[in-house]
Structure formats: C-alpha cells, structure tokens
Amino acid sequence: MTNPDVIVIGAGMVGAACALALTEAGMEVLVLDRSTIASGTSGAGEGNILVSDKEPGPELTLARRSRDLWFEISERIGGDFELEAKGSLVISRTSSGIAQLRHLADEQRNHFVEAIEVGSPELHDLEPYLAPEIAFGIHYPEDAQCQPMLATAHMLRMVRLAGGRVSEREEVLAISQAGNELSVRTIGGDHTAPFVVNAAGSWAGEVAALAGSALPIAPRRGFILVTAPAPKLVMHKVYDADYVANVASGEADLQSSAVVESTKSGTILIGASRERIGFDSHLEIAILRRLAAQAIALFPSLAKIDLLRAYHGFRPYAPDHLPVIGEDPLCPGLFHAAGHEGAGIGLAPATAELIRDAVLKKPSFMDPTPFSPRRFVASS
Amino acid sequence: MTQIRVILNGESITSREGQSVGALLLEHEQRATRTTRQNARPRGMFCGIGICFDCLITINGITNQRACVTNVEEGMTIQTQQGSGAIA
Amino acid sequence: MSTISTEQIVVVGGGPAGLAAATSLVRTGARVILIDAGERPGGQYWRHHAESSLAAKHEELRIIAHPNVEYLAKTNVWAATYRDGVSTLHLLIDGKVEREIRTRTLILATGAYDRSLPFPGWDLPGVMTAGGVQALLKGQKSLVGKEIVVAGTGPFLLPVAIGLIMAGVQVKAIVEASRPTAWFTKLGALTHNDGKLKDFITFQKIIFGAKVKIHYGSAIVAAQGSSCVEQVTLAKIDRKFVIKPGSDRQITCDALAVGWGFTPDLSLAVALGCASRIDPRDGSLVIDVDEHQETSVPGIYAAGEITGIGGSALALTEGRLAAANILKAQTEDLLRLRGKQQIFANALLDIYGVKNGWTTWQDEATVLCRCEEVSVGDLRKAIVELGVSDLRGAKLLTRAGMGMCQGRVCGQFVAEFVAKESGRQVALKDLQGFAKRPVITPIPLGLLAKGAER
Numbered sequence: 001m002t003n004p005d006v007i008v009i010g011a012g013m014v015g016a017a018c019a020l021a022l023t024e025a026g027m028e029v030l031v032l033d034r035s036t037i038a039s040g041t042s043g044a045g046e047g048n049i050l051v052s053d054k055e056p057g058p059e060l061t062l063a064r065r066s067r068d069l070w071f072e073i074s075e076r077i078g079g080d081f082e083l084e085a086k087g088s089l090v091i092s093r094t095s096s097g098i099a100q101l102r103h104l105a106d107e108q109r110n111h112f113v114e115a116i117e118v119g120s121p122e123l124h125d126l127e128p129y130l131a132p133e134i135a136f137g138i139h140y141p142e143d144a145q146c147q148p149m150l151a152t153a154h155m156l157r158m159v160r161l162a163g164g165r166v167s168e169r170e171e172v173l174a175i176s177q178a179g180n181e182l183s184v185r186t187i188g189g190d191h192t193a194p195f196v197v198n199a200a201g202s203w204a205g206e207v208a209a210l211a212g213s214a215l216p217i218a219p220r221r222g223f224i225l226v227t228a229p230a231p232k233l234v235m236h237k238v239y240d241a242d243y244v245a246n247v248a249s250g251e252a253d254l255q256s257s258a259v260v261e262s263t264k265s266g267t268i269l270i271g272a273s274r275e276r277i278g279f280d281s282h283l284e285i286a287i288l289r290r291l292a293a294q295a296i297a298l299f300p301s302l303a304k305i306d307l308l309r310a311y312h313g314f315r316p317y318a319p320d321h322l323p324v325i326g327e328d329p330l331c332p333g334l335f336h337a338a339g340h341e342g343a344g345i346g347l348a349p350a351t352a353e354l355i356r357d358a359v360l361k362k363p364s365f366m367d368p369t370p371f372s373p374r375r376f377v378a379s380s
Numbered sequence: 381m382t383q384i385r386v387i388l389n390g391e392s393i394t395s396r397e398g399q400s401v402g403a404l405l406l407e408h409e410q411r412a413t414r415t416t417r418q419n420a421r422p423r424g425m426f427c428g429i430g431i432c433f434d435c436l437i438t439i440n441g442i443t444n445q446r447a448c449v450t451n452v453e454e455g456m457t458i459q460t461q462q463g464s465g466a467i468a
Numbered sequence: 469m470s471t472i473s474t475e476q477i478v479v480v481g482g483g484p485a486g487l488a489a490a491t492s493l494v495r496t497g498a499r500v501i502l503i504d505a506g507e508r509p510g511g512q513y514w515r516h517h518a519e520s521s522l523a524a525k526h527e528e529l530r531i532i533a534h535p536n537v538e539y540l541a542k543t544n545v546w547a548a549t550y551r552d553g554v555s556t557l558h559l560l561i562d563g564k565v566e567r568e569i570r571t572r573t574l575i576l577a578t579g580a581y582d583r584s585l586p587f588p589g590w591d592l593p594g595v596m597t598a599g600g601v602q603a604l605l606k607g608q609k610s611l612v613g614k615e616i617v618v619a620g621t622g623p624f625l626l627p628v629a630i631g632l633i634m635a636g637v638q639v640k641a642i643v644e645a646s647r648p649t650a651w652f653t654k655l656g657a658l659t660h661n662d663g664k665l666k667d668f669i670t671f672q673k674i675i676f677g678a679k680v681k682i683h684y685g686s687a688i689v690a691a692q693g694s695s696c697v698e699q700v701t702l703a704k705i706d707r708k709f710v711i712k713p714g715s716d717r718q719i720t721c722d723a724l725a726v727g728w729g730f731t732p733d734l735s736l737a738v739a740l741g742c743a744s745r746i747d748p749r750d751g752s753l754v755i756d757v758d759e760h761q762e763t764s765v766p767g768i769y770a771a772g773e774i775t776g777i778g779g780s781a782l783a784l785t786e787g788r789l790a791a792a793n794i795l796k797a798q799t800e801d802l803l804r805l806r807g808k809q810q811i812f813a814n815a816l817l818d819i820y821g822v823k824n825g826w827t828t829w830q831d832e833a834t835v836l837c838r839c840e841e842v843s844v845g846d847l848r849k850a851i852v853e854l855g856v857s858d859l860r861g862a863k864l865l866t867r868a869g870m871g872m873c874q875g876r877v878c879g880q881f882v883a884e885f886v887a888k889e890s891g892r893q894v895a896l897k898d899l900q901g902f903a904k905r906p907v908i909t910p911i912p913l914g915l916l917a918k919g920a921e922r
Contacts, residue, residue: 036861043864079853129467149864153854166855228444228872228910229417231467265840265867266417266464270913283549283739283906285558293917301467303914304442308872310906398518403610411593411696418841422695424593425612426838426877428600429512430505431581431733433872434591434838444872444910448600451507 004030004165006195006359007184009172009207012042013148013348014337015199016155019164020073021352022197025360029164030191032184034171037156038149041201041344044313046224046261046269047148048237049346052088052140055104056111058370059322063343064112065365066350067142073349079154081146082264088143089118089127091134091298092241098136101241105138114142129233129301143237145261148345175211175334182211182333195359197335202279202316204324204338213330216376217339219314221280223273223287225295228306229266237261238298239272256287258294260302267308270295272342279314317341318376325354325371329378335359336373387457395452402428402435402447404458413437413447414461438465476501477794478557478569480545480736481577483511484780485772487528488787489575494536496795501538501569502531503545503559511579512599513780515606528784544909550740550765560911566919572767575790576737576755577783580730580773583752584877585822586836586844587829589691589700590726598628598727605631613723617700619643619688620727622820623664626671628725633678640721642675642682643702645709650819657815660808661781689716689829691724700724709825728822731880732774735908741765744903746896747776749817751880753899759803761790769794778813785809826881827888836885837878839871847885857890859883859898872910875902 004027008019011033019029033039049070054060074083092098105115116139123137124130156166167188174185175196184191198215200207208215242257256273263269273287288310296302318324318339328334337355340347354371357364382397388408395404402425405413412422413435425435430449439445439458443465459465477493479486482504490500502509508516509532516522523529532539540561547558555574559567582597589595596604596612598620604610615638618629629639651658658665675682683702689711690701704715730752734744737755743764747754754777755770757763763770769790772783789802830836832845850856850865859882862868868882869875875882879902887894 036858037855038864039860043860150854153850153856153865156855157853160855168855168857225913227913229464231443231464233467265870282551283547285547285549288547289916289919292913296913296917303912303917305913306444306910307907307913307916308910309870309874400608400610403604403608406604406610406612416841421591421841422593423591423838424696425596425600425604426591427581427597428603429581431873432838432877436872442912448603449505 004028004191004193006030006197007032007191007193008197008199009184010199010201011037011152011156011166011168012040012199012201013038013152013345014201014340014351015197016152016159017348017352018197018199018337018355019159020077020155021349021356022359023159023162023164025356029159030193031156031159031164031166032170032172032186033168036168037166038152040203041313041315042148042152044224044311045148045342045345046259046271047146047151047345048343049144049146050088050343051108051113052090052115052138052143056107058366060108060111060113061366062347062350065353066347067144069349069353070144070146073155077154077158079150079157081150081154083144083146083151084264085142085144086236086261087139087141088237088239089137089139090239090241091130091137093134097241101136101138113140115140127235127238129299130238131298131300134298145237146345147264151345172207172210175207175331177331195333195335197337197355199337201338201344202314204316204336208328208336211328211331211334213328213334213377215324215336215338215373216319217316217324218276219279220317220341221273221275221312222271222315222342223284223291223310223312225270225288225291225307226309226311227268227270227302228308230268230305232262233299233301234260234262234268240294240298256290256294258291258298260295260298268302268305281312283310315341316344320375323347323351323371324373324376325351326358326368326373329374384452384454386452386455389458389460397452399452400448401437401439401450401452401458404452405447410460412460415463417463420463437461476571477573477575478503478555478571479575479577480557481511481579481772482506482509483577483579483772483783484513484528485579485783485787486511486575486577487531488784489577489771489791490537491528491531492788492791493795494531494534497536498795499536501540503540503543503557505542505544507542509539512603515603517607517609545736546909546911547907548736548739550768553767555740555768560909560915566911566915573794574767575769575771575787576742576763576774577770577772577787578733578736578774580732580777581876583728583731583822583880584726585728585826585881586834586878587689587691588831588834589693589697591835591838592691592693592697593695594693594697594723595691596723596725598625598725601723601725602628602631605635611635611637612725613721614638615640615721616723616725617641617643617688617719617721618725621645621822622727622729623668623816624727626668626675628727629680630671630674633674633680639678639680640719641702642680643686643688644682644684645687645705646820647685654815654819657811661812664781664812688724688726697722697724705825707823709823710828729817729820730773730777731876732777733876734774734903735905737763737770737774738900738903739906739908740768742768742770744900746894746899749814750777750821751884751894752777753903760793761786762793777817778810779816782806782809782813824884824888827885836882837866837868837871839873840867842866842868847882848889851886851889856886857892858895859886860901862886863902869902874905879903
C-alpha cells in the first residue's frame with residue numbers, strides 16, 4: 001500500500017464510519033487500533049440509534065441525519081448487523097415527569113421528530129407486559145437499534161474491499177507535523193498522511209495529547225445487564241423518562257434509570273447506570289440490584305428471568321455533553337471525532353459525514369460549529 | 381423411598397424424592413428437554429452436572445431450568461420447552 | 469451489615485480438595501464455612517447416591533457434620549469481589565435465597581468439568597460427556613442408554629465404562645485416542661502411584677471379562693440420528709488426531725459417553741482477581757499458585773483441579789497443603805507427596821494429550837457453540853470476511869460463548885479453532901477474556917432486586 005490519504009485512529013464504531021465515508025469519497029484509508037475492532041466502548045453498549053433522548057439543538061439535527069444514514073448504509077453495504085427500527089417507548093409515572101415528557105415531545109415534534117402520546121389501553125397494546133399501573137408514554141417509532149460490533153466489522157469489511165487497510169494491535173505512540181503532512185508513529189513503525197482522524201473514543205484525549213493538543217474527554221461508566229434468552233417480552237426500547245435527565249446530567253454520583261429492550265438473539269438488555277469514576281472496572285453489585293429493581297418496575301415478568309451477564313463500558317463525554325467533531329486548531333490536519341457519550345453508535349454515520357466534508361472542505365448538511373474542538377482548544 | 385407426584389407435559393406421573401428432573405425424563409424415555417431457539421434442534425442432558433445449560437426445561441412455569449441439577453418436588457409441573465419457552 | 473470474620477475460613481468446593489482442606493482445618497479447631505454446589509459433599513469424584521455407604525469410607529465426606537463446619541449444599545457463588553484483603557462472596561442457595569459472606573481467608577477448590585471437542589452430531593440428545601454419564605449413574609442410578617459407546621481419551625474412561633457394565637449396560641465399544649505404547653515411555657513416572665496402576669490393571673481385566681473391545685488410536689468423529697443418537701462413526705486417527713482415510717465404520721448405539729480430559733472451572737477465582745496462566749501440559753487456563761497453594765491475591769488459596777488437572781489424590785494433598793499453610797503447620801511431607809503426585813499427573817496428561825488434528829473432524833454445519841448454535845461455517849465467515857483474529861472478536865461477532873454456559877463448554881476449542889484458522893497461537897488474553905464471568909451463575913432478576921440476606 002502506498003501512503004494513505006488519511007489515517008483513522010480507533011477501529012470502533014465512529015472510526016469505522018469515518019473510514020467508510022472517507023473510503024467512499026475515494027480516499028485511501030489506514031485504520032489503526034491498539035487492540036482489535038470494536039474492542040472499546042463500541043463492544044460494550046446496546047447499539048442505540050435514538051432521536052427520542054435528544055433535546056432540540058445541534059445534537060438532534062445530527063441524530064436525525066444519522067438515523068437516516070444508518071438505513072442508507074445498511075442498504076448499500078449489506079451484511080446483517082441487526083439494524084431494526086424497533087421504536088422507543090418513554091414512560092413516566094409522575095405528574096411532573098409526564099409534564100416534562102409532554103413538553104419535550106412537543107418541542108421535538110416542532111423539529112420533525114415523530115413523537116406520539118400514548119395512554120392506556122393503547123400503551124399496553126404496544127407493550128403487553130408493561131406494568132399495568134403505567135398509563136402514560138411517548139412512542140418514538142423512528143428510534144432504532146443495531147448490533148454495533150457487527151456494524152463496525154461490516155463497515156471495515158467495505159473499507160478493506162476498497163483497498164483500505166485495518167491494522168489491529170498497532171498502538172499510536174506519537175503524532176507530529178512532517179511538512180504538509182502528519183506523521184503517526186506506532187509500535188509497528190511510521191505512517192504519514194495529509195489527514196488523521198482521532199476516533200479513539202474514551203481515549204481520544206490521550207491521542208490529542210500525543211499531537212500536542214488537548215481534549216477534555218472523560219469516561220463515564222455504564223453497566224448493562226443481559227438476561228438469559230427469554231420469550232419476547234419487550235417489543236420496543238422502553239425507558240423511564242428519568243433517563244433523559246440522566247443523560248444530560250453532569251453529576252458524578254451514580255445515576256440509573258431503567259432502559260429495557262429485547263435483542264434479536266433473544267436476550268433482554270437492561271441499562272443504564274452512569275458514573276464518573278474514571279476507568280474503574282470493579283463490579284458493583286449494588287448497581288446490578290438497582291438496575292434489576294428498576295427494570296422489574298417496568299416489566300414485572302422480568303422477576304422470574306435470569307440475569308446471565310453484566311458488563312460495563314466507558315462512555316466518552318465532554319463537559320458540555322456534545323461530541324467533538326472537527327479540525328484541531330493546534331494541529332492542522334488532525335480531525336477529532338469523539339466524545340459521543342452513550343450515543344456514539346447512533347451518531348457515527350453523520351459524524352463521519354461531517355468529518356468527510358471537513359476533510360474535503362465541502363459544505364455539509366449542517367453547520368458543524370457547535371461540535372468544534374475550538375470550544376475547548378484555543379488556537380495559538 | 382418417598383413417592384412424589386409430578387406433572388410432565390400435562391400428564392401426572394410418579395417420581396421419587398431425590399430424583400433429578402433429568403433422571404426422571406430418562407426413565408420416561410424422554411431424551412430431549414427442549415428444542416433450540418434458532419434451528420429447533422432437539423437437545424437433552426450433555427454435561428450432566430449443571431455446567432453446560434443444555435438440558436433447559438420449563439419447571440413450574442419458569443423457563444430455562446436445568447433438568448440435571450433440579451430435583452423433583454411434590455406437585456411440580458415440568459414442561460419440555462420450545463426455543464425460549466413461553467411466558468407464564 | 470455482614471460481619472467480617474478473620475477466624476472463619478471459607479472453602480468453596482466440596483470435592484476432594486475442598487473437603488481435605490476443611491478436614492485439616494477443623495482438626496485444629498478452626499471454623500469453616502464449606503460452600504458446595506452439590507446436594508451432597510464429594511464433588512464429581514466422590515459423587516454418590518443418597519443411600520450410598522461411601523461416607524463410611526472417607527472421613528472427608530463426614531466432615532460436614534462437624535460442629536465447626538457450616539456446610540452450605542446446593543449453593544453457588546453467583547458473584548464475588550475482592551477489596552482491601554476481604555473477599556465478598558454472593559451466594560445463591562438452592563436457587564431461592566441469596567446470602568453474602570465475607571472472609572479474609574478463602575480456599576478455592578472449584579474443580580473441573582469434562583473437556584469437550586466438537587464433531588458432527590455432538591449436539592444430539594444421547595451424546596453426553598463421560599463425566600455426565602457417570603454423574604447420572606453415581607448420583608441418580610440412572611442410565612442414559614442401553615447400548616453405550618464410551619469414547620475420548622484419559623484414564624477416566626475405563627471407570628466410566630466399568631460403572632456402566634456393572635449396571636447392566638451393553639458397552640458397545642471403548643474408544644481411546646491414545647495408544648498403549650504411550651504408557652511404556654512413561655513407566656518410570658507412573659510408578660509414583662502404584663495404587664492407580666493396580667486399578668488400571670484391574671479395570672483392564674473387568675473390561676476383557678465383559679468382552680468389550682477397546683479401540684486404541686481411534687476416536688468417535690461423528691454421531692448420527694434424528695431425535696437422538698442412533699449410531700456413531702468410529703475412525704482411526706494418527707498421532708496428531710487426523711482421521712486415517714477409509715478407516716471409518718459405524719457403530720449402532722443409543723448413547724455416547726465422550727470425554728477429552730477436563731477443564732478447570734476458574735470463574736470464581738478469576739472474578740476475585742487471581743492471576744491465571746496457560747498450563748503447557750494441556751493448554752487449559754489454570755490458576756497460578758505459589759508452593760503454598762496461595763494465589764496472586766493475598767489470603768486466597770487454590771487447590772485441586774483449578775491449579776492444573778491432576779486427579780483426586782493430588783487434589784487431596786493440595787487441599788491439605790493449603791490448610792497447613794493457613795495454619796502455619798508442618799508441610800514437608802505434604803510437599804514431598806505433592807511432588808510425587810505431580811510427576812504421575814504430568815505423565816498421564818502427556819499420555820492422554822489432545823492434539824489439534826481434531827479441527828479437521830467438522831463440516832461447515834457442525835455446531836461449535838451449543839448455546840448460541842454457532843457453526844464452523846459461521847465462525848469461518850467471521851474470520852475470512854470480518855477479519856476476526858482472536859477469541860474476543862469471535863465472541864462479539866458470532867456470539868460463540870455468549871450463551872447460558874458463558875463459554876465454559878466451547879471457550880477453549882473456539883480459541884484453538886480461531887488461532888489455527890488465523891495462523892496465530894492461542895493467547896493467554898484469549899482464554900482469560902473468556903473466563904471472565906462477572907455473573908458466575910445465573911440469578912433470577914427478582915432475587916437480585918430484593919437484595920441479600922445478611
């Protein structure tokens with residue numbers, strides 16, 4: 001392979017989507033990962049492709065575009081990665097929660113999100129096993145899910161088919177300017193390219209530092225419970241309205257609210273806890289108990305179903321909870337695509353489109369300024 | 381040995397205290413405890429000691445119980461399972 | 469709050485290693501909590517029926533009645549954590565009640581289960597592990613079939629076959645992958661355990677008397693049947709386990725007992741953070757212990773099969789040794805005995821080694837992961853099309869090892885399969901990743917939500 005046009009650091013979902021978009025734009029791409037594909041946060045999530053949890057603003061614009069791109073990509077590249085527009089059902093039991101939820105849905109509808117208020121008994125037609133006392137929900141039919149490791153692998157398959165290269169177990173050690181290009185030193189040697197994309201997820205701050213820049217991206221730990229294969233009990237992604245509040249929260253303490261959904265493989269996934277405690281891998285039984293209790297409050301039938309596995313991922317977040325997408329002001333040619341927190345799977349294709357357009361200096365579907373790294377890194 | 385009545389696939393049969401569901405099924409020439417979720421293949425006891433989770437069966441309405449390590453109890457209902465089974 | 473007891477020692481596992489440790493400990497007045505998944509003590513080796521008189525023969529089996537022993541039968545450790553010198557064990561008792569125990573001194577003796585190799589038809593009802601067939605016989609007096617083939621490799625196959633013969637089963641054949649000549653190269657080492665040698669000769673006599681043929685250098689490489697196994701394919705294999713062309717023939721039977729040695733059950737030790745290594749003798753992941761049976765985690769000891777497959781006699785010694793070290797007692801004799809027993813165990817593992825020619829027995833449709841029905845074809849596709857190059861990738865992209873057994877059955881051979889197909893060696897990281905099971909055994913969500921009794 002000749003020198004690549006672009007080096008993507010990180011073979012997770014965002015890196016794979018960027019590599020695919022740049023490959024499809026005719027560029028020769030080299031993807032580097034210090035471990036293996038989808039071995040970080042991409043392999044430790046539910047595969048959310050959501051518009052329902054986004055308040056109107058730049059992230060919702062990104063999410064809506066991304067959701068459409070997901071189905072276009074699936075059509076284009078084939079390979080089954082379990083993409084499914086299953087829809088979400090957001091419920092609330094409290095009058096204040098219901099009021100907030102109604103308000104959010106109204107605003108979202110103004111921004112072309114399909115949000116349908118559902119009361120009893122329609123709610124239980126949509127979710128027959130939902131706790132009978134729950135009487136209010138908003139149905140978001142556009143929300144979707146995929147199997148993120150498979151999606152990552154299939155996008156990278158296309159990159160390889162087009163002549164791109166995916167190099168696993170090749171950790172980046174340094175990034176430096178080399179004339180008009182960037183030089184990336186790895187444990188395997190030196191690579192140069194005019195452009196480098198930092199898609200290192202929770203570790204994107206470290207990669208930025210290698211290039212003499214800085215990104216305030218930190219990990220937020222989230223636990224997910226996986227049940228034994230169960231009869232189809234949950235039809236949509238069902239979550240408590242508190243989840244939206246948690247996502248937007250900056251508090252370090254443990255927060256959790258139930259997010260329950262079935263997967264194609266027959267297991268039921270139960271999230272979601274959020275803690276800012278660095279890269280701590282200790283199992284917290286208290287969190288498992290809390291998630292289980294919250295899930296059963298939504299679906300009482302879950303009480304008799306076995307917990308099979310529990311895992312955690314580190315969601316990369318920026319202080320203002322917006323992703324970082326765009327060129328680094330201190331290191332021309334280095335583009336960041338990171339900090340998507342729990343939404344990286346859903347936002348990956350539109351993020352890749354913004355990166356592609358920024359690299360090619362073309363206008364994009366939206367103004368990318370709100371995501372610019374300049375909000376954290378002042379140019380020298 | 382204490383005799384126990386259990387219901388196997390809707391039929392009342394006799395078992396003994398201390399007998400595992402797996403052993404009871406073998407006594408009744410029933411090798412498969414379930415069919416698989418994807419390909420509907422028959423499966424029965426494999427490891428026999430609770431490790432492999434192949435001999436899954438629905439007991440008292442609860443799916444995915446291991447026949448090899450579950451002992452019979454008076455009045456227990458045992459139902460061979462199709463795929464993931466049904467919600468009680 | 470649960471109390472932390474420094475004098476109360478917790479032993480997990482009621483097989484020979486755990487029972488021996490508990491017996492040594494209570495003799496000196498120590499108090500022991502003995503946690504056992506079985507309904508009666510004994511583990512796999514001393515598994516017995518309710519009316520059995522086995523307990524009269526072994527003091528270790530009677531230790532559960534000692535006033536200083538709290539014996540928790542039918543109890544699984546479903547999760548465990550270690551922090552600041554204290555192990556917290558989350559117990560699930562009889563699948564119904566949760567309990568939490570904390571201790572500063574822990575002996576892990578969680579044993580092993582049959583090692584399996586995949587072949588076409590191995591998922592048919594009636595195909596069972598050799599250990600499973602014996603467990604049914606010893607624990608339940610139950611027979612998996614009337615005409616049974618016993619196959620695989622290892623000294624364990626003969627007692628299984630004899631148990632079946634004694635119970636009136638027609639053993640259609642015993643199929644042993646190794647060759648008798650392998651014994652002659654190890655005679656020196658084998659004399660370290662005369663008792664086992666005598667057993668072996670007695671077994672041979674019984675089998676000869678029952679007119680059961682032992683096929684050496686052979687394997688059962690396929691099973692056929694519709695709703696359960698009806699016949700199996702016997703073939704001669706070379707020293708690398710590759711089938712000799714044209715050597716195959718069918719044997720009718722209604723059950724197959726097949727075992728390829730044993731796989732240590734490390735889930736609990738790994739959850740507690742104990743360091744592991746690949747045992748070069750059989751490729752198994754085992755817990756690393758020092759000469760005092762202590763793991764890398766201070767205060768946690770490991771004994772028996774989880775430190776490397778070695779059989780019941782070695783397990784007893786290791787259990788006693790762990791106890792002696794906790795009690796700061798004399799260990800010289802035990803160390804000497806362990807050395808001798810290890811030489812014997814090494815020789816057996818060498819004679820009955822599994823060679824990777826088994827990876828040629830499958831067709832594309834052969835199931836590798838039984839739980840998630842992942843076939844050889846599925847795995848190959850992931851390797852070729854999606855670039856899977858390690859066990860983690862195989863798991864995430866094919867679901868192999870993601871099912872209810874959490875990779876206990878398929879983990880090691882899927883690792884070997886991926887390594888062979890992608891031209892790599894099985895890495896320690898591969899097996900360690902698979903052994904990491906934060907939820908060690910399933911627990912109903914309703915119980916989990918309720919919280920533990922203290």
